[in-house]
Amino acid sequence: xxxxxxxxxxxxxxxxxRAGTVPGRxxxxxxxxxxxxxxxxPRGGAGLAPWIPVVGLxxxxxxxxxxxxxxxxxxxxxxPPNSLVSFFDASLPGxxxxxxxxxxxxxxxxxxxxxxxxxxxxxFDRKHYFYADLPAGYQITQQRVPIAVNxxxxxxxxxxxxxxxxxxxxxxxxxxQLEQDSGKSLHDDTRSQTLVDLNRAGVGLMExxxxxxxxxxxxxxxAVRELQLILQTLGSSQAVMAEGQLRVDANVSVHHPxxxxxxxxxxxxxxxxRFLAKAVDYEIQRQIEExxxxxxxxxxxxxxxxxxxxxxxxxxxxxxxxxxFMPEPNLxxxxxxxxKSLPANMNHQQVINIDWIHERLPDLPSVKRExxxxxxxxxxxxxxxxxxxxxxxxFFESVVKQTHMKPKKVIGWILNDLLSxxxxxxxxxxxxxxxxxxxxxxxxxxxxxxxxxTAAKRVLAELWKGEGKTPLEIVxxxxxxxxxDQNELEWICQAVIDGHENEVxxxxxx
Amino acid sequence: QRVSVEVLDHLEHxxxxxxxxxEGVERLQKAIQFADxxxxxxxxxxxxxxxxxxxxxxxLREDNVTEGNCTKELLENAREKVEEYFVxxxxxxxxxxxxxxxxxLQGS
Numbered sequence: 001x002x003x004x005x006x007x008x009x010x011x012x013x014x015x016x017x018r019a020g021t022v023p024g025r026x027x028x029x030x031x032x033x034x035x036x037x038x039x040x041x042p043r044g045g046a047g048l049a050p051w052i053p054v055v056g057l058x059x060x061x062x063x064x065x066x067x068x069x070x071x072x073x074x075x076x077x078x079x080p081p082n083s084l085v086s087f088f089d090a091s092l093p094g095x096x097x098x099x100x101x102x103x104x105x106x107x108x109x110x111x112x113x114x115x116x117x118x119x120x121x122x123x124f125d126r127k128h129y130f131y132a133d134l135p136a137g138y139q140i141t142q143q144r145v146p147i148a149v150n151x152x153x154x155x156x157x158x159x160x161x162x163x164x165x166x167x168x169x170x171x172x173x174x175x176x177q178l179e180q181d182s183g184k185s186l187h188d189d190t191r192s193q194t195l196v197d198l199n200r201a202g203v204g205l206m207e208x209x210x211x212x213x214x215x216x217x218x219x220x221x222x223a224v225r226e227l228q229l230i231l232q233t234l235g236s237s238q239a240v241m242a243e244g245q246l247r248v249d250a251n252v253s254v255h256h257p258x259x260x261x262x263x264x265x266x267x268x269x270x271x272x273x274r275f276l277a278k279a280v281d282y283e284i285q286r287q288i289e290e291x292x293x294x295x296x297x298x299x300x301x302x303x304x305x306x307x308x309x310x311x312x313x314x315x316x317x318x319x320x321x322x323x324x325f326m327p328e329p330n331l332x333x334x335x336x337x338x339x340k341s342l343p344a345n346m347n348h349q350q351v352i353n354i355d356w357i358h359e360r361l362p363d364l365p366s367v368k369r370e371x372x373x374x375x376x377x378x379x380x381x382x383x384x385x386x387x388x389x390x391x392x393x394x395f396f397e398s399v400v401k402q403t404h405m406k407p408k409k410v411i412g413w414i415l416n417d418l419l420s421x422x423x424x425x426x427x428x429x430x431x432x433x434x435x436x437x438x439x440x441x442x443x444x445x446x447x448x449x450x451x452x453x454t455a456a457k458r459v460l461a462e463l464w465k466g467e468g469k470t471p472l473e474i475v476x477x478x479x480x481x482x483x484x485d486q487n488e489l490e491w492i493c494q495a496v497i498d499g500h501e502n503e504v505x506x507x508x509x510x
Numbered sequence: 511q512r513v514s515v516e517v518l519d520h521l522e523h524x525x526x527x528x529x530x531x532x533e534g535v536e537r538l539q540k541a542i543q544f545a546d547x548x549x550x551x552x553x554x555x556x557x558x559x560x561x562x563x564x565x566x567x568x569x570l571r572e573d574n575v576t577e578g579n580c581t582k583e584l585l586e587n588a589r590e591k592v593e594e595y596f597v598x599x600x601x602x603x604x605x606x607x608x609x610x611x612x613x614x615l616q617g618s
Contacts, residue, residue, distance in 0.1 A: 072576030081594045086577035102573035132598035195595035327560035332568045
C-alpha cells in the first residue's frame with residue numbers, strides 16, 4: 001500500500017493486532033498469514049493455519065571505558081593494529097585478569113535502568129572455544145550467576161504510518177552479564193589467511209539477553225533503538241552500531257497457535273537497526289515458506305547478507321558447540337553492596353554501592369519524553385521524534401526559550417520544516433546550518449505578524465543556504481514584510497478589483 | 511563405567527588433546543574414578559565451592575590506561591606476521607573425523 005516502507009513491502013507487514021500477508025504469493029498456493037499474539041482472526045489463506053513468529057535478541061554493548069575489562073590497555077576504535085594490547089590480552093603465560101571498577105558500575109547502571117535485580121554476588125566463568133582472535137582459547141564471561149537478572153524494557157511503536165497512534169510494548173530482560181570482547185579477524189581470501197588484530201580483545205561487553213517476547217522485525221528494531229537511547233543516556237555504552245559498539249543477534253522461530261515453539265535459528269552479522277528489521281522479517285518468511293513446503297528448520301546459525309537482503313547458513317558453525325564452562329579460577333566472586341549492607345571499614349575505592357549508583361541515574365528517555373509533553377504541551381509522538389534525533393530535543397528547547405511563540409506551534413517548525421531539511425541533506429542536528437538562535441529569530445518575526453507563515457517558509461529556505469544573513473535581512477531583501485497599513489491594503493485591493501472587471505461582475509452575479 | 515570412544519573422540523576435538531595410547535586413556539579413566547569419590551559425600555543443601563579463595567575480596571582496578579603500546583614485543587613470538595597483524599589460517603581447521611585420522615582411539 002502507499003506509504004509502506006520497502007522493508008515492510010518485501011517481508012509482509014506485521015500489523016500489531018491484525019494479520020499480515022506475505023505479498024507476492026497471490027495466485028500461487030494461497031496466502032500465508034502471520035501475526036502478533038493477541039490478534040483477532042487472521043485474514044486470508046482459506047483454511048490455512050496462521051503462524052506466530054517468535055523473536056528473541058542477544059545484544060552485546062561495548063562498555064564505554066578508558067581501559068579494558070581485565071587489563072589496563074586502552075579502549076579505542078581505530079588505532080594501529082595490536083598497539084592497544086597488553087600481555088594479558090595476548091594471553092601470554094603468567095598474566096592474570098584484574099577487574100575494572102568502571103565496567104562493573106556501567107553494568108549496574110544498565111541493570112538498574114532496565115528494572116533488573118542486581119545480584120549482590122555474581123561469578124565469572126570460562127567459555128572455551130578455538131578461534132584465532134581468541135588467544136586464550138576461552139572467553140571470561142558470567143554464565144552461572146550474571147550481574148543482573150529479570151528486568152524489562154518498554155518501547156513504543158506507531159500503529160500506522162502517520163505516526164499519529166503509538167502503542168507501548170514491553171520485552172522482558174532475562175539477564176545482563178559482563179564478558180570480554182574478542183579480537184578482530186580480517187579474512188584475506190586471496191592469500192588464504194586471516195590477519196588478527198587484538199586491539200579489541202578484552203574490551204568490556206555487557207550482554208543483554210531479551211526474552212522472545214517480540215514477534216516481528218519492527219518490534220525488534222524498536223526495542224533495540226530504545227535500548228540504544230538508554231545506554232547513550234546512561235553513558236554506559238556509546239552504542240554506535242556502525243562502530244561495532246552495539247551488536248545484535250536475533251533468535252527466530254515460528255509456530256501455530258496452541259502448538260509448542262518451533263525450532264529456532266540464530267541470525268548474526270546484522271549491522272544496523274534497519275537491517276535488523278529486514279533480517280528478522282526475512283527469516284520469519286523463510287521459515288514459514290520452508291515449513292509450508294513440508295521442509296524442516298535446522299537449529300543453525302545464519303548470517304544476514306545485507307546486499308541480497310536474505311539470511312544464509314554460516315560456514316564455521318556446524319553442529320552444537322560444547323563450551324565446557326568452568327569457573328574462572330583467578331577471580332573470586334564479585335560482591336556488590338547497598339546502603340544496608342555497606343561494610344564499615346572498607347576502602348571506598350573497593351566498594352560498589354548499588355543504591356549510590358541508583359540515586360545518580362540520569363532521566364531515562366521515557367521520563368524525558370513525559371517531561372517534554374508535560375512542560376510544553378506537545379504530543380507524545382512529537383516527544384518521541386525529538387528524542388529519536390540526536391540533539392533535536394535540546395534544539396527545540398533552545399528555540400522555545402528564545403521565542404514568544406507557543407511550544408505547540410514551535411514543534412511544527414522543528415519536526416516538519418527543520419527535520420525534513422536535515423533528513424533531505426543527511427545532516428545531523430549539530431551540522432544544521434540554521435542555528436536555534438536563527439530559527440527563534442525567524443519565528444519571532446512570524447509571531448509578531450511581521451511576516452506571513454508562507455513568507456517564513458521562504459525565509460527558512462534562504463537561511464538554509466547558510467550565507468550568514470539574518471531573517472530580517474532576508475525579509476527586507478525579498479520584500480516579504482506583511483503590510484499593516486489599512487489604507488495601503490485598501491488601495492491594493494481596489495487596484496486588483498479594477499484590473500479584473502469581468503471576474504468581478506461574474507462574482508457579483510453569483 | 512568406562513569412558514566411551516565417542517566421548518574420547520569428542521574430547522580430542524574439543525580440547526585438541528591426543529590420547530596417544532592406552533596409558534593416556536587409562537590415566538583419564540583413573541582421574542574420573544578419583545573425582546567420582548566426591549559423590550560419596552552427601553552435599554544436599556550445601557552450596558558448591560569452586561575455590562578456597564571464595565572469601566577473598568575481588569580487587570577492583572581504577573579505569574586508567576596503564577598498559578599496551580608494545581606491538582613490537584608482542585609480534586616477536588609470531589611465526590608469521592603481515593604489517594603488524596598476526597597471521598592465522600583462513601578458518602578453524604577441524605580435527606578429521608575419527609575414521610580419517612591416525613589415532614590410538616581408532617583401534618579401540
